[in-house]
Amino acid sequence: MQDALLQATGLRKNFGERPAVAEVSLTVRPGELLGLLGPNGAGKSTTVAMLCGLLPPDGGQVRLGGLDMQANLGAAKRRIGLVPQELALFEALSARRNVELFGALYGLNRTQQRTRAAAVLAQVGLLERADEAAHAFSGGMKRRLHIACALVHDPELIVLDEPTAGVDPHSRNAIFEQLEALKRAGKALLYTSHYMEEVERLADRILILDHGRVVAEGRLAELLQRLEGGQGLDIELAQAEADIPPLQALPGVLGLHRDGPRLRLRLADWQAGIAVLQALAAQGLRPARWASSRATLEDLFLALTGRQLRD
Amino acid sequence: MHALIALTLKDLRLFLGDRRALLLTLLAPILIAAFFGSLFGGSGGAKKAGVGLAITDLDRSPVSQALVAALRADPNLKLQELDAEPAQALVRAGKLDAAVQLPAGFGQQAGRALFGAGPRPLIQLHHDPSKAMGLALVEGLLAQHAMRNLSQAAFQADSALMADLRAQVQRGQGLAAAEQHELLALFDQVARVQRVSSPAPAASNRAGALTGMRQPFDTQRVAAQAPQQAGYNAYAHSFAGMGVQFILMLGVDMGVALLLLRQQDLWKRLRAAPVSRAVLLGSRLLSCALIAFGVFVVLLTVAIALFGVRVQGSWLGLTLVLLGFALFTAAFGLLVAALGRTPEAARGLAIVATLMLVMLGGAWVPAFLFPDWLQQLTLLVPTRWAVDGLDAMTWRGLGLAEAATHAGLLGATALLLGGLAWWRFDWAEPA
Numbered sequence: 083m084q085d086a087l088l089q090a091t092g093l094r095k096n097f098g099e100r101p102a103v104a105e106v107s108l109t110v111r112p113g114e115l116l117g118l119l120g121p122n123g124a125g126k127s128t129t130v131a132m133l134c135g136l137l138p139p140d141g142g143q144v145r146l147g148g149l150d151m152q153a154n155l156g157a158a159k160r161r162i163g164l165v166p167q168e169l170a171l172f173e174a175l176s177a178r179r180n181v182e183l184f185g186a187l188y189g190l191n192r193t194q195q196r197t198r199a200a201a202v203l204a205q206v207g208l209l210e211r212a213d214e215a216a217h218a219f220s221g222g223m224k225r226r227l228h229i230a231c232a233l234v235h236d237p238e239l240i241v242l243d244e245p246t247a248g249v250d251p252h253s254r255n256a257i258f259e260q261l262e263a264l265k266r267a268g269k270a271l272l273y274t275s276h277y278m279e280e281v282e283r284l285a286d287r288i289l290i291l292d293h294g295r296v297v298a299e300g301r302l303a304e305l306l307q308r309l310e311g312g313q314g315l316d317i318e319l320a321q322a323e324a325d326i327p328p329l330q331a332l333p334g335v336l337g338l339h340r341d342g343p344r345l346r347l348r349l350a351d352w353q354a355g356i357a358v359l360q361a362l363a364a365q366g367l368r369p370a371r372w373a374s375s376r377a378t379l380e381d382l383f384l385a386l387t388g389r390q391l392r393d
Numbered sequence: 394m395h396a397l398i399a400l401t402l403k404d405l406r407l408f409l410g411d412r413r414a415l416l417l418t419l420l421a422p423i424l425i426a427a428f429f430g431s432l433f434g435g436s437g438g439a440k441k442a443g444v445g446l447a448i449t450d451l452d453r454s455p456v457s458q459a460l461v462a463a464l465r466a467d468p469n470l471k472l473q474e475l476d477a478e479p480a481q482a483l484v485r486a487g488k489l490d491a492a493v494q495l496p497a498g499f500g501q502q503a504g505r506a507l508f509g510a511g512p513r514p515l516i517q518l519h520h521d522p523s524k525a526m527g528l529a530l531v532e533g534l535l536a537q538h539a540m541r542n543l544s545q546a547a548f549q550a551d552s553a554l555m556a557d558l559r560a561q562v563q564r565g566q567g568l569a570a571a572e573q574h575e576l577l578a579l580f581d582q583v584a585r586v587q588r589v590s591s592p593a594p595a596a597s598n599r600a601g602a603l604t605g606m607r608q609p610f611d612t613q614r615v616a617a618q619a620p621q622q623a624g625y626n627a628y629a630h631s632f633a634g635m636g637v638q639f640i641l642m643l644g645v646d647m648g649v650a651l652l653l654l655r656q657q658d659l660w661k662r663l664r665a666a667p668v669s670r671a672v673l674l675g676s677r678l679l680s681c682a683l684i685a686f687g688v689f690v691v692l693l694t695v696a697i698a699l700f701g702v703r704v705q706g707s708w709l710g711l712t713l714v715l716l717g718f719a720l721f722t723a724a725f726g727l728l729v730a731a732l733g734r735t736p737e738a739a740r741g742l743a744i745v746a747t748l749m750l751v752m753l754g755g756a757w758v759p760a761f762l763f764p765d766w767l768q769q770l771t772l773l774v775p776t777r778w779a780v781d782g783l784d785a786m787t788w789r790g791l792g793l794a795e796a797a798t799h800a801g802l803l804g805a806t807a808l809l810l811g812g813l814a815w816w817r818f819d820w821a822e823p824a
Contacts, residue, residue, distance in 0.1 A: 134665050137821070159667040166658035166665075172403060174410050179403075186399030187666035231662075 086111050087147060087270040088133065088239055094141035095128050102128040103294045105142070110239065115261065115271040117285030119278070119383065125294035126274045127167075130243055133272065134164050146239065160188055163237035167244040169224050170231070173217035177208055177227050180216055181234050188235035195234075202230040206260060222253025229260065240264060241272045246280060258284060278379040288379070292387045306377050308385075313349040314375035315358065320368050327361045339384055343370070348381050396668045397676050404680030418643065418688060423695050426635035429757070430628035430700060443471040444527040445489040447480035456500030456546050456554075463538040469530060481519050490527035491520040493535065503543050504554040505561065548583055555580060625788050628700035633783035634756030636692045637718065637776050640685045641750060644726030645743040647681045651727070652736040655819075670820060674727065678811060681723035682716075689715050706786035710796025714782035717803030721775055724807040727814035734819060750776045778802045 086109035095103040103125040110116045120126045131137035133144055135155050144151040144158075151158040171180050178199050185195040203209040206226040211219070216227060225245065232240060242261070246254045261271060261284060275281050281288055282302060290298040290305075298305055319326075322343040329347065330338050334354025339346045349355050355374070362369065409415060448464060450457050465472045475483070480492035494517040496502075505511030516535070520528040547554050562568065562576045654660050663673060693711075696702040704711055729746065733739025751757065753767075754776025760768055771777045782799030785791040 131661075136661060136664055156667040159665060162665065164662060164665040166661050168658035170657070170659040170662035172407065172659075174407050175403065179406070183399050183403055184662075184666065186395045187663070187668050189395060189667070191395060 085148075088272070089145045090129075090133060090142065091145075092142035093129065093132055093139050093144070095125075095132060095137065096140055101294055103132070103139075106291070106294070106296055107142075108289055108296070108299070110270040110272055112238070112270050113265055113268045114286045115265055115273055115284050117281035117288040118272060118274040118291065119281055119288060119379070120274075120291035121276075121387075123293075124291040126291055127243065128294075129291065130164075130241055130272070130274060134162055134241055135159050160235065161238045163232035163235065163240045165229050165232045165240070165242040165245050167247060169228050171216045171224060171228060174215055176213045176215055177203060177219070177230075178212040180227060181230050184231040185234040190235060198234045198236070202233045203227075205233065205263075206230045207256060220250075220253075222249045222256070225249050225253060225257065226260075229257065233264075237269070239270045239272065243274050244276065245273070246275070246277065254280075278383075282379055290383060290386060297386045298382065302379070305379070305382050308382065313351065313355070314377055314381060315345075315347045315349055315355045315372065316375055317345040317347070317358075317362075317369045317372040319343040319345070319362075320370040324367050325365075326367065327365050329358055329361060332357045332361060337381065337385055346381075346384075348377065348385070396666070396672050397679070400668075400672065400676035401680045401683070404677065405683065408680075408684050418639070419691055419695075422632075422635040422639040422692055426628065426631040426692070426696070427700065428631075429635065430626075430631035433627035433631065433759075443469055444491070444530050445473075446470050446531055447473045447475045447483060447489050447492040449475060449477045449480055449492070449494045451477075451497045452495050452499035454498075454500030456503065456542055457495045459542045459546070460495070460538055463542060464534065467534055467538070469534060484519050484521055487521055487523070489521070490524045491518060491531045493518055493531070500543075500546070501554070501557065503539065504547055505558065507543055507547060511561075549587065552587075555583070626700070626702050628696055629702045629787035630759055630780070630784055632692055632696040632700070632702060633780050633787070634751075634754075636689050636783075637754060637756045637779050638747075638751045640688055640718070640722050641725065641747050641776070643685060643688065644681055644722035645729050645740075645747055646726075647677065647684075647723070648726035648728070648730035648733070648743065649736050649739050651677055651730045652733065652739055656736070664820075670815075674815060674818065678720075678723045678727060681726055682719040685722040686715055686719035689719065702787055704787055705790030707791075707793040707796055708786075710791075710793040710800075711783070711786040713793075713796050713800035714779065714786060714803070717782075717800035717807070718779040720807035721779070721803045721810070724810035724814060727818070728810045731814040731817040731819070750774060753777065755780045775803055775806045 088108075088110040090109075091107050093103055093106040094101070106125070106129055108116065108118075118126055118129070128137065132139045135144075135151055135158055138152060146154075146158045146161055149158065172183070175183070181199040181202060182195040185198055190198060200209060200212070203212050206229055208223060208227055208230065211223070216224060219227065225248075229242075229245065232242075246257055249257065258280075261273070265271060265286075273281065273284060285302065287299065287301055288305060289296060298308070320343070324343075326340070326345070329335055329345075332354060334350040335347060335358065336350055337348035347355075347358060349358075352374075359369065359372070446464070448461055450461055461472075461474065464470055473480075473489070475492070477492075477494050480489070480494075483489040484492045496514050496516070499514045499516070502511060502514040506513040518528075518531065518535075520531070546552060547558070559577065559580050562573055562580070565573045568576070693702070693715075697704070725746075729739050729743045733742045753771045753774045754760075755763070755771065756776060760771055760777060760781070763771065778799045782796055782803075785795045785799070
């Protein structure tokens with residue numbers, strides 16, 4: 083296994099008396115994508131800001147390529163490409179000028195700016211429209227340009243903060259393919275998202291943050307094994323506002339989440355599922371539909387934090 | 394260096410790319426400067442409007458009628474002869490500057506009063522209190538023409554006024570015997586001179602004729618300006634003043650734009666790059682100064698091409714003053730951003746600061762119209778250095794040394810404000 087390109091140890095950050103990040107440690111290796119999951123306020127953005135050199139940690143250390151980031155901030159920043167959550171583009175400028183500008187900020191000379199801009203615009207499929215102003219682009223195209231700006235200086239570590247927010251499925255797939263290509267090219271990627279399915283598809287390892295702390299870390303399969311039960315049952319009731327019996331009290335029911343008429347249960351075995359359906363029927367509640375499911379990251383997150391990721 | 398140039402070029406491209414905003418940036422100061430310039434005298438060739446005056450002659454004597462005729466002929470006045478009531482109503486309505494009422498018996502009483510032989514008649518002068526300068530002019534012209542007409546009436550041959558005066562002096566009311574004797578001797582002497590010269594009415598204005606008391610001197614107006622070139626042009630001042638005002642606002646806009654940028658992930662993205670605070674803030678300072686300089690050059694080019702403004706001083710000096718002011722504008726914008734913290738607060742702070750700087754700098758009205766104490770106080774205001782410096786290089790026609798003083802002061806202040814902004818600017822994006 084390759085050495086970690088990015089290694090954070092015991093990161094801490096307080097805002098006033100409030101701890102935003104507490105003892106967060108993580109590593110990202112070349113050719114690997116680490117998925118950083120957590121609800122709003124979990125400390126993801128603060129962690130990303132410390133990892134990118136935007137915010138000095140109150141405690142702990144970030145090392146990039148073996149060098150202490152705070153002691154070598156300029157050099158460390160040259161090795162990172164940041165894709166912030168909001169679009170960071172000068173919309174009145176052309177796509178090419180945007181990419182060249184960021185190239186200049188990372189010290190590329192005029193020739194390098196031109197060459198690299200053409201290369202990354204081709205990589206994200208925008209070379210043919212390189213001379214159009216960014217404001218003329220669709221949301222998905224802007225997102226791809228946003229990523230191109232982070233790649234222009236050929237960084238070793240790429241940090242993507244919710245890169246698919248507001249993107250149509252076609253552009254989302256295009257972005258996923260680009261990220262997979264970057265992984266194959268040996269780049270290290272740190273990816274934060276609310277979308278479990280994205281992280282499930284892309285991430286080699288997953289780190290779950292809650293209240294500024296790491297609550298789980300590992301490969302998806304390893305994490306799911308931590309769940310006591312591997313069975314899931316999704317039920318949609320015909321009556322949206324109905325009171326339901328205390329299903330959690332039934333033997334073999336390990337977890338329950340309700341969202342209106344939809345119930346998501348985690349079960350020890352199928353006997354528990356039958357007991358749930360019988361209990362609902364005894365109260366006159368009829369499932370409009372129901373289906374079994376395998377355990378997911380959502381179940382894991384629910385089990386670890388007691389709330390849904392998008393709460 | 395690549396980063397500084399790229400960021401500066403980016404700002405220039407964004408500014409020049411917004412054609413509508415650019416047009417407004419240039420058009421607004423040109424229109425307002427043209428308005429103020431025409432208000433304060435234009436390029437000097439336009440005919441002055443004259444003071445609006447109504448006169449009511451209740452006397453109808455030869456003296457009062459001669460006075461009315463003299464006032465009517467005066468090019469500084471636009472005279473209307475009206476009854477008292479409508480005349481005063483027009484003054485109250487602001488349509489006339491003043492209304493004069495000559496009382497009955499004016500000619501006779503004024504003639505006597507001229508030699509201290511009776512009470513002085515009272516001329517009522519109704520005036521618009523908002524037009525004090527017009528009132529002073531009316532009082533001066535009234536005194537000038539009244540003295541001339543009265544003395545002419547008194548000293549002409551076979552003057553009825555003189556006969557009346559002689560009769561009064563002979564009665565000796567209130568006069569000492571010696572005084573009575575000397576006055577009668579004076580009248581006799583005047584009568585002899587009148588008989589010798591007896592000027593024909595048509596020749597009454599020739600030199601040496603007894604045409605009444607006149608102002609005993611003439612004045613020649615010589616504008617204190619560059620001797621060899623065009624005259625004073627009010628547009629030179631108005632373009633300097635409005636240029637200063639609008640470019641200062643441009644600087645504020647750029648400061649506020651910096652604060653808005655700081656609220657976006659774009660700022661985070663710029664900070665994630667390996668560029669220093671010096672490059673990020675310095676590029677903003679540089680681009681703002683270049684834009685301010687460019688806009689002022691365009692404004693002055695329009696003033697020269699369309700409004701007859703001439704650079705009668707040093708071109709190099711003018712360039713230095715413009716550069717000094719451009720740097721001051723950029724530093725002022727950054728300081729507003731640094732002290733305001735949020736766009737909303739910065740905008741409020743900037744409006745107050747800009748209005749104060751513009752007013753006290755003499756951008757709206759020339760500083761010489763300020764009270765003495767304010768003129769002294771505003772010598773400390775940077776915008777005054779800019780406006781005075783531009784005046785010095787345009788219509789005053791002063792040299793490079795004068796410009797260097799103004800430009801140096803502006804540059805030093807820019808350095809000070811820029812340093813303060815650097816120190817106070819909140820570098821991180823708001824949490």
